[in-house]
Amino acid sequence: MIATVFTSLGAWAWIVLGLVLIGLEMVAPGVFLLWLGLAAIVTGLLDAAFALSWQAAFLIFAVNSAIAVVLGRVVTRSGAQSDAQAGFLNQRGQSLVGRVFTLEEGIKSGEGRIKVDDSSWRVIGADRFAGAKVRVVRVEGSTLVVDDP
Secondary structure (H helix, E strand, O other): OHHHHHHHHOHHHHHHHHHHHHHHHHHOOOOHHHHHHHHHHHHHHHHHHHOOOHHHHHHHHHHHHHHHHHHHHHHHHHOOOOHHHHOOOOOHHHHHOOOEEEEEEEEEOOEEEEEEOOEEEEEEOOOEOOOOEEEEEEEEOOEEEEEOO
8 A cells, every 4th residue: 555655656755755754854863864865855856857667766766875875974974073183072181282382471480371272271380481382291180281392
């Protein structure tokens, strides 16, 4: 019965299936059904343009699905953080180790400040004047330990 309804709808069956899959994507977490839905819609458009048999349409859907999932994976991975950055998630200070910065406030009595992008970090190390270059050697809590570059 379902097969009869599906084949009687022709190209619209694929488009409706695609819309249902995209709708399910909004309910279910992840991004997998989106790509299958887009593959079904493309299959429906090709079916409408070329009046495909159900076997050809199903084969095209299978190929489109594989291509869409691979392309979707490439698209979603390209915006993701690199592995090096992801390893320091919630540990921003660790990502600063080894980098050289200019002192915003000179180090007096062992304490000073550097500016990193839009934030200011407390540093400890040997006394130096404001504007001197320092290298971050390690992190102690939320304080950066610095030394000569």
